[in-house]
Amino acid sequence: MSTLAVVEEILRETAVPMSVREIVERAGARLPSKSKTPDTVVARDLSMDIKRKADTSLFVRTSPGRYTLRTLAGAGMPSDSAAMLRSAAPTSLSALQQRKPAAAAPSAPRTRDSDVQGGGFAG
Secondary structure (H helix, E strand, O other): OOHHHHHHHHHHHHOOOEEHHHHHHHHHHHOOOOOOOHHHHHHHHHHHHHHHHHHHOOEEEEEOOEEEEHHHHHHHOOHHHHHHHHHOOOOOHHHHHOOOOOOOOOOOOOOOHHHOOOOOOOO
16 A cells, blocks of 8 residues: 555544644554655655645645645635635746845944944053
């Protein structure tokens, strides 16, 4: 059974959005990967499936690091929320590149030696 098939079973059983950590803990030995970092494997597989299949993926990201089944996301939310959820992430890299860069923070005023008072050695 593939990693995504196990994740699908778990999300059907719980019927609520879950974090990758929660999915891995619930899956336990059912996960086919013997990786030392199963969280990474599950997160990667979910992200790649959503990226490759887009609207035809069984899975949807509800918030950073939290996933559910697309059928559950659409059924449990008003239609406006489900549509907003699908359109929340930028659709392409070009959308990210069009954003303006953040403004630089103002630098602190420089002090000159003549501005500093005292500091001499009294001896």
